[in-house]
Amino acid sequence: MRPTAGGRASVRRIAASSPRPHPLVPPWLAKSGTISWYVIGIVIALALVVFAATRIELVFIAVFIAFVFTSVLNPVTDWLARSMPRGLAVVLSLLLAFLFFAGLLTYVISSVVGQWNSLADQFNDGIEQILDFLENGPLPWHVTQDEVTDWVNNLIQQAIEYIQSNAGNLAGQVVSNAGTVAIGFTMFALSLFVTIFLLSSGTRMWLWFLNQLPKRYRTRVHVSASAGWYTFSGYARGTMIVATADGLMAFALLLIVGVPLAAPLAVLVFVGAFIPLIGAPLAMIVAAVVALAAGGFVDALIVTVGVALIGQIEGHILEPLVMGKQVSLHPVVVALGVTAGTFLGGIFGAILAIPLLAVVWSVFATLRTPDPPLEELPTVPPRPEHTNASTTTGLSLPLIPWNEGLKP
Structure with a gap:
């Protein structure tokens, strides 16, 4: 005899209203375990990416440089493509970039050649002033000229002995450096080709x-990748603009103070702007040393304060104005990222750390669905002053002093 429809509905209601068996794993533990597996999977994927990048470092660096070139030159190419074919606009934008950097390099080299002799003389005068201060100054201890000469001669003798004992290794390093130069040209050619x-x-x-992906994933992948590219391109263009402004301000400062080699030092400040946290201080130290050798302590102090002021203008005015909210990372995240990147990949790791962290955060912020933010911290309930085991577990346990077992 088959049950009727009403009977089947009654059975479903009874089954739904009956208590479910208690699971062996609590829901909170099951949810935490699922999230933990997701986190482990993400960490493994990132580790595989880092491992692959270290194994094919040449290709990875070339692609990164190509992305930087593309993000900087793409607005120029789009503007030129309005009045000419796209291919011609690409060639013209690359040619303009090459002429700009070639002209800058030519100006720097000519400045160094034209002022090198005077800088060497001023540097020798500065060294003599320092030695005279150490020998006749108000310090409680004195260093004579003969002691300094003996110290320098010992260093020269040690250098000669080192070269004689390691001639084979030094020759191998020369060959290795020649190979490194060839690798550098190969990497630049590959990055230009990709650009x-x-x-x-x-x-x-x-x-x-996108067409190679399943249809249900295309929109989400495109949205997340667009957010990452928006952040990366904004960071690359913003850093280029900020670095150019830093170099121009440093050039004007060094010209006003009268420091020789103003153009090469300004280029050094320009390059230092691409290395977060450590680039600007290193450039400031080099500029201050040159100013000390050329003009004395006062010029060195003016250059140090001026370059530090340029750094403050960069951090509080230029970066918020140029980059806006495209790259918004906490200073602690920046410090940790630069430190980790330096340990993992040296100078290139320090340069890559911030844009990589910014892109990852941008993609994560695009894909997630955040809950409403807290206006203030939630209230923590007060803890009871004394809790007896019998009140919490229903068991009556004797209270034994903590040092009972230590008595003889």
Whole structure:
């Protein structure tokens, strides 16, 4: 005899209203375990990316440089493409960038050659002033000229002995450095090759990649990748603008003070702006040393204060104005990221750390669905002053003094 529809509905209601068996794993533990597995999977994926990047470091650095070139030159290419074919706009934008950097390098080299002799004489005068201060100054201890000469001669003798005993290793290092130069040219050529294709047909390449994915993932991947590229390109262009402004301000400061080699030192400040936290202080130290050798303590102090002021203008005015909210990372995150990047990849790791962290955070912020933020910290209930075991577990246990077992 088959049950009727009403009977089946009654059975469903009874089954729904009956208490469910207690699971072996609490819900909070099951949820925490699931989240933990997700985190472990993400960490493993990031570790694989880092491992692959270290194994093919040349390709990874070349692609990163190509992304930087593309983000900086893409607005120029788009503007030129309004009045000419896209391919011609790409060639013209690359040519303009090459002429800019070639002209800058030529100016720096000519400045160094033209002022090198005077700088060497001023540096020798500065060394003599320092030695005279150490020998005849008000310090409680004195260093004579003969002691300094003996110290320098000992250093020269140690250097000669080191070269004689390690001639084979030094020759191998020369060959290795020649290979490093060849690798550098190869990396630059590869990055230029990738940049040309990204500027000319980057949209078509990305569309082809999206078509290889399942349809249900395409929109989400495109949205997250667009957020990451928006952040990366904003960081690259903003850093280029800020570094150029820092270099120009440093150049004007050094010219006003009268420090020789103002152009090379300004270029050093420009390069230092690309290395977070440590680039600007290193450039400031070098500029201060040159100012000390050329003009004395007062000029060195003026240059030090001026370069430090340029750093404050960069951090509090230029970066918020140029980058806006495209890159918003806490200073603690920046410090930890730069430190970790330096240990993992040296100078290049320090340069790469901040844009990588910014891109990861941008993608995460795009994909997540955040809950409403807290206006203030939640109230913590007060803890009871004394809690007896019998009141919490229902058991009556004797209270034994903590030192009972220590009595003889």
